[in-house]
Amino acid sequence: MKQLIKKIVPRPVLQTAIDIRDRRRLRIVPEQGFDSSHLKRANDIDLSTIFSDKEIEKTWNSDHENITSILGEDYIFDGINSGDRRALYCLITALKPEKVLEVGTHIGASTLYISRALKNISSDSIVTTVDILDVNAEHAPWKKLGLEMPPREFAKKLGSLDYIDFQASPALDFMRDTDKKFDFIFLDGDHSSQAVYKEVSIALTLLNPNGVILLHDYYPEAKQLFSNGHIIAGPFRALDRVKKEGNDIYVKPLGNLPWPTKLESNATSLAVVTRA
Numbered sequence: 452m453k454q455l456i457k458k459i460v461p462r463p464v465l466q467t468a469i470d471i472r473d474r475r476r477l478r479i480v481p482e483q484g485f486d487s488s489h490l491k492r493a494n495d496i497d498l499s500t501i502f503s504d505k506e507i508e509k510t511w512n513s514d515h516e517n518i519t520s521i522l523g524e525d526y527i528f529d530g531i532n533s534g535d536r537r538a539l540y541c542l543i544t545a546l547k548p549e550k551v552l553e554v555g556t557h558i559g560a561s562t563l564y565i566s567r568a569l570k571n572i573s574s575d576s577i578v579t580t581v582d583i584l585d586v587n588a589e590h591a592p593w594k595k596l597g598l599e600m601p602p603r604e605f606a607k608k609l610g611s612l613d614y615i616d617f618q619a620s621p622a623l624d625f626m627r628d629t630d631k632k633f634d635f636i637f638l639d640g641d642h643s644s645q646a647v648y649k650e651v652s653i654a655l656t657l658l659n660p661n662g663v664i665l666l667h668d669y670y671p672e673a674k675q676l677f678s679n680g681h682i683i684a685g686p687f688r689a690l691d692r693v694k695k696e697g698n699d700i701y702v703k704p705l706g707n708l709p710w711p712t713k714l715e716s717n718a719t720s721l722a723v724v725t726r727a
């Protein structure tokens with residue numbers, strides 16, 4: 452049904468309808484707390500140094516080659532794009548978080564790159580990756596997308612299964628129930644503004660001091676980033692509300708990366724949540 456609506460309704464009309472619903476849903480969420488005291492400060496993350504670090508580039512080249520030789524180039528076709536995977540890998544390698552939480556496993560593209568970066572940090576490092584679906588089940592997205600095997604099997608092949616804890620749960624339930632703390636939280640699950648608003652609020656309570664929250668699909672000012680005109684407004688709208696409520700939260704979009712991302716551009720929708 453969704454696919455049919457997408458086909459017959461012109462994109463601008465569909466986008467307006469989605470936006471109206473998204474704004475209405477965000478409006479009815481009661482104001483949440485946003486204690487940013489455990490967030491890294493904006494000035495403590497020097498993205499240009501991280502992205503031009505020659506040592507990180509070396510490990511990226513060998514890990515990326517290793518991953519694609521095992522998974523094949525086909526693996527690239529879904530999940531976050533390969534330029535974003537590189538940025539995520541560089542951030543993890545530079546910031547050296549031990550405990551990572553990822554919301555939105557899907558086919559495990561980002562998970563595998565995070566796990567490879569963690570493997571270079573410490574044998575105690577782990578990424579807990581949560582998806583509302585059981586991503587390793589027989590009829591999960593990996594199967595529908597024609598991949599050879601589920602994320603767990605890919606991780607095994609890659610030798611990084613010990614660095615991944617797969618969890619099938621709605622993200623908010625997992626985050627409310629867990630007693631774990633994390634150094635780095637990557638949010639790439641439900642992109643509606645109300646979900647991101649609630650997730651960021653809880654994520655802040657799960658962070659160890661000097662922690663980082665990284666958002667995917669953050670379109671600054673809810674404007675298009677790529678030539679396909681596609682806009683996902685939820686994460687920007689959610690963080691805009693957080694800022695308007697007077698919280699000490701500063702979102703730093705990664706902007707243009709030094710390497711290609713998608714649609715012949717270097718733009719990325721990745722953004723770091725910091726405090727001023």
Ligand SMILES: C[S@@+](CC[C@H](N)C(=O)[O-])C[C@H]1O[C@@H](n2cnc3c(N)ncnc32)[C@H](O)[C@@H]1O
Pocket residue numbers: 529530531554555556557558559560561562581582583584620621622623639640641642646
């Ligand atoms: C864009 S995909 C993530 C892509 C993934 N990071 C990758 O690189 O392969 C979003 C995922 O979030 C999951 N998701 C959506 N809503 C969720 C929720 N409320 N809790 C947990 N996961 C959710 C979806 O099932 C989907 O697998």
